[in-house]
Amino acid sequence: MVRQARDLLRWCSPLRTELWASRLAAGLEPDEVEPFLRELRENGGTEARLALAALAAVHPERGAAPTGPQPGAPAVSGQGVEGEGEGEAGLARRAEEAYAAAGEEVAGTLPGWVRRMGRVVCEGGWYGPADPFGEQALAALSFRYENGKEPHLLVVAVDQPNGGLAVDAVVEEVKFLDDLGLEPADPGVVAGRVLDAFELGERVLGAVTAGTLDAVRAVALARARSVPGLVRGAADDAVAAFRDLPDVPGAAEAFGRLAEFVGDRPLWWSPARVSRFLTSWLPREAVLSDEAVAAMPDVVRAWSRCRGGHPAVLRQVDADAPLLPALMADDSLAGVRKRMTRNQPPDHP
Known part of the structure; x- marks a missing residue:
């Protein structure tokens, strides 16, 4: 570590140093952080001291913490944690606080370029599918340091079939964006999606992610948190922006159920998802008028064209759509909620 830090002191690159610190942090468990920082201080x-400053730069304080215990979280006091164990969330919070405090101690003892670490300006955001069927989405944010140097791009891959968790991240030159085919998006919304994706990944046990993700995690989180106007839990506007509804009876009703199905992951539209919608979800969950059942194939085709019109998707629609009327009429396929809805009296609220 000392040898690597010595090289970084010669390069005078805030970006290289932050990426190095992110990799360094990835190798530490939360309960190893404070002993490691103590060892660095004693050295x-x-x-x-460069390591302390860099670790603090990629673990910025998040602002004021909630004043009371949060649901499902241990109660933390200045002397420790009430209860038998602190829990992973408490350990992670203490680790970030320890990084920040250790960095403050050395801020004025190092060359001036070190103090530029973490002081970045976000210059743009982009979001869109990473593959033809949108099974992964890409969230991209561009930054440069306050002095205008070292422009760079953060790209986070967000898995859609497993709920929208972060599965990989890279920091590249801004020209890397040219090969991604992403649409411009509000940086605050993109940054919020990045934070949402990492937060979900922390809650999912056994999530499969790329081996490179952990090394970039600290920088990715720090960059996303630095973006002004953060919007957490933002809905994708692809459904609201859809304007190609077929002019047939029942189309609006049919599209309403399609929108319910795609939910907050409308970019993901693969042959398998189409088939699940037409042959499983609709018969189990949806109560539809005869007009909506008849309109559904045209509605699904229109949505599929909007999502890229991939031949494999359209072929799947053609294969499954003729089965829909019989499946919708088969009461044995209806789920509990659908049965209860159908059994309600007409004036039921």
Whole structure:
């Protein structure tokens, strides 16, 4: 570590140093952070102080913490945690606080370029599918340091079939964006989606992610949190922007159920998802008028064209759509909620 830090001191690159610190943090468990920082402080050398400053830069304080215990979280006090164990969330919070405090101690003892770490300006955001069927989405944000140097691009891959969790991330030159085919988007919304995706990944046990994700995690989170106007839990506007509804009776009703199915992941539209919608979800969940059942194939084709019109998707619609009337009429396929809805009296609220 000392040798690597010595090289970084010669390069004078805030970006390289932050990426190095992110990799360094990835190798530490939360309960290892404070002993490691204590060892660096005791060392006291320039290289150790650079490590402290860099670790603090990629673990910025998130602002004021909630004043009371949060649902499902342990109660934390200044002397520790009430209860038998602190829990992973408490350990992670303490680790970030420890990084920030350790960095403050050395802020004025290092070359001036070190103080530019973490002080970035977001210059744009982009969002869109990573593959033909949108099974992964890409969230991209561009940054440069306050002095205008070292422009760079953060790209986070967000898995759609498993709920929208972060599965990979890279920091590249801004020209990397040219090959991604993404549409411009509000940076605050994109940054919020990045934070949402990482937060979901932390809650999913056994989530399969790329081996490169952990090394970039700290920088990715720090960059996303630095974007002004953060919007958490933003809905994708693809459904609201859809304007190609077929002019047939029942189309609006049919599209309403399609919108319910795609939910907050409308970019994901693969042959398998089409088939699940037409042959499983609709018969189990949806109560539709005869007009809406008749309109559904045209509605699904129109939505599929909007999502890229991939031949494999359209072939799947053609294969499954003729089965829909019989499936909708088969009461044995209806789920509990659908049965209860159908059994309600007409004036039921």
